[in-house]
Amino acid sequence: MFKLSLRTEVYNKISNSFFEAFGKKPVDFVVEIPPEGFGDYSTNIAMVNAKFLRMAPRQIANELLESLTKIKWFKNVEIAGPGFMNFKLSESVYQELLSKFVDNVEFPKFDEEKVQFEFVSANPTGPLTVGHGRQAIIGDVLARVYKSIGYDVTREYYFNDAGKQMKALGHSLWVRYNALYGRKENFEEDDYKGDYLVNVAQKFSSEYGDAYVGQWDERVQTLFVSYARDKMFDWIKNTLDKIDVNFDVYFSESSLYKTGTTDEAMRILKAGNYVYEKDGTTWFAVSKILPKEEDRVIIRKNGEPTYFFSDIAYMLDKYKRGFKRVYYIWGADHHGYVPRMQAAAKALGIPDGFFNVIMHQFVTLKSGDEVVRMSKRQGEFTTLEDLVERVGKDATRYFFAMLDPNTHLVFDVDLAESKKMENPVYYVQYAHARVVSLLKNAQEKGINWENATLKNLTLPAEIDIMRFMGEFQEVIISTANEYKPQKLCNYAYSLSEKFHSYYNSNKIVDVKNRELSADRISLCIGVKNILRTVLSLLGISSPDSM
RNA sequence: GCGCCCGUAGCUCAAUUGGAUAGAGCAACGGACUUCUAAUCCGUAGGCUGCAGGUUCGAGUCCUGCCGGGCGCGCCA
Structure with a gap:
């Protein structure tokens, strides 16, 4: 009996042998897949224990060798x-391993802690950009991975739909709306000048007619703000839906003020003497905790809290909701x-350990030789939606x-779009x-693989594939621990590579050799099950035919 | 100026977290379909891992200093 991680199993066996041989636990060592020609695993x-034992490395190895060769596991x-x-x-180790993957793919069970991933969190002032796309996929994939290993995961989207920028959005829509009726109104400095509001203005006008042309007061503003906000949010959610990113919670910044969380945060900060008044504003004494950092304003001169203060309250809220880590x-x-x-x-x-940040660098798009830079401020940017429509959900997520x-991510649009090798x-x-x-083919030829013995899988390529299956759990765990979704892509790619190569040089389904065929088909099923699993963690489809 | 991130083949990236000969794809060149999907496979060529030191059995990986690029240093979000 062993778990699905061969490496861990090998590690434990070596560790135990070490203890038997020297009466001490070894200091940290690694078990890894060595370069070609050095066996299946190496340590x-x-x-690394030479200093610890005050012995020459090869002498230690020699003593370990004796006890290790007695273990049946090692050939x-x-x-x-x-x-x-x-x-x-x-071989029997590999056979046992494969038989498990043929049945189903088990995930390592790690923890059941309640954790939260908060990402995208774009305010509803415009469409999502490709930068948000990267964030959405990183967050969503990590959330899927954490879920798969047992965590209680919440995906959360934090937004601010009140305040200055929303007023700017409403006003921007109004300017576009007026333009539809040939009336020139000027944008304010902070307005959103992207032409995406033109469509919204048209929609507005088809619902409300020309009633607000040339009219601007508080009542009109409220209407335009809420109309624009709703449309932007619909747009954002619709885009997220297209890439299969779904949030469990949409959290509004303003709710922090309604529920009293902000007051509570302020009380705690004051009680700890982290708050002081200066120049008519309220400051949070960051430097009291991190001497190299500067203190920050949390309440402005005009009495309004800063974004930072909301974020402090928001963190408190997360903590109070019982997350172990966010x-x-x-x-x-x-x-x-x-x-x-x-x-x-x-x-x-x-x-x-509660507060964690996963940082990602920027995205540029490349098409041909043209590099498209993102600039939301100037209203020039490619929307995530445009990208998805061009290359599709699967390619968007994978890339x-x-x-x-x-x-830095250079997203090669042409490559993502191509249906080539x-x-x-x-x-x-x-x-x-x-x-x-292959399975279809085997079925048609009446080959039964239900009772495959797996004993005929002795080719180096077959051993290599099975050994690589034994890495599956490691990959999941390191993806989670290191916050690196690309590990899943690399693993799936390498497994595919091994499979394609194997397929090309070996006949899998062969009516003249049914036993061997059954074994090889089982191996392929293992590959398929793992691929499907990894692809689903990436949120990518596993087509049965292409 | 200070802080964070990055620098690996012509291009886009890997490298089992300190391991043995630094690997893929694209681009270049040459091969494999009367045979399970050629959206595939096999081969050739391509490198002072930005530079210089240091740490040790061993460094692309860790430390220091440079060079180059990105980002940040608001009572904006």
């Missing part, structure tokens, strides 16, 4: 180089915000997920479709 245990153990130990596993997914432009939020957490008496959030999305999906097609 550096002898080298072969060798010592190489400066003291690496290389292992080959028995993750904020932020673009690189927000990194300066991290220290002050950490200070706020401290001042609120929230334990370390946003496939790079380390920490690197160079497109990694299709490459992976094709592997899945191929297996399905």
Whole structure:
């Protein structure tokens, strides 16, 4: 009996042998898949424990070798180089592993803690940009992964639909509306000049006619603000829906003031002496907690709270809702915000580890040789919706997920759009479709794989694929621990690569050799099950045929 | 000026978190379909991992200093 992670199992066996041989627990070592030609797994245990035991690495390895060779699991153990130990596993280990993946794909169970991912959180002043798209996919994929390993996950969208910017939005719509009737009204400085409001204005005019042309007062403003806001929010939600990103909670900033959370936050800050008055404004003493940081205004001279203060209250709210950890997914432009939020957490008496930020760098689009830069301010940007409509949901999700959030993403629109081999999305999906097609073929030929023994899977390529299946759980866990969705893409891609290669050089379905066929089909089913699982974590479809 | 992130093949990116010979795809060149989907496979070529030091059995990975790029340093959100 073993879990689905071969590596962990190998690790434990080595660790136990070490204890038996030396009467001590080993210091940290690793078990890894070595380069070609050094066996199935290798460990550096002898080298990293040399100092600890005051013995030469190769001598340690020699002593371990004796006890390890007695374990049935290992077919072969060798010592190489400066003291690496290389292992080959028995075929039966791989057979047992594969049989589990043929049945179904089990996730490692980690924890059931309540955690929250908050992302996108764009205010309803315009359409989502491709930058939001990256954030949406990173957040959604991580949420799916955390859910899969047992966490109680909430996806949350925080927004502010009150205040200055909403008034600017309403006014901008009104300007566009007037223009429809040939009346020139001027934009204010902070207005939204993107032409996306033209359509909204047309819609408005078809519902309300010309009743508000040339008229601007508080009543009119309220109408235009709420109309524009609703339309923008509909638009945003509709776009998110197109990429299968669904939030559990839409959280309004203004609700913090209605429920008294802001008052409570202020009380706590004051009680801890983190608040002071200066120049008619109220400050939060960030420097009291982080001496290198500057203090920040939380209540303006005009009496209005700052965005930062709302965020403090919002964090308190999250904490009170019982989350053990919350993750904020932020673009690189927000990194300066991290220290002050950490200070706020401290001042609120929230334990370390609660507040976490997952940062991602910016996105540029590339089409041909043309690089499209994003600038929301100037009203020039590609909307997420346009992108999705051009390349489709699957490619959009894959491309946003496939790079380390920490690197700049150049989204190659032409590549994402192409249905050719160079497109990694299709490459992976094709592997899945191929297996399905194989199964159909085998079924037609009357090959029964239900009772496959798996004993004929002895080719290096077959061992390699099975060993790689044994990495599945590791991949899930490191995706979660490191907040790196691209690990899923890389894993699915590599598995597909191994499969395609195997498929090309070996006949899977062969009526002349039914037993072998049954075994090979089982291997393919394992591949298919894992691919489908990983793709679903990425939110990408697994087509049966292409 | 200060802070954060990045720098790997011509291009876009990996590299099992300190491991053995730094790997893929695209682009270039050459092969494989009377055979389970050629949206595939196989091969050739391509590198001082930005530069210089340091830490150790061992560095693309960790530390220091430079160079180059991105972002930030509001009583904006």
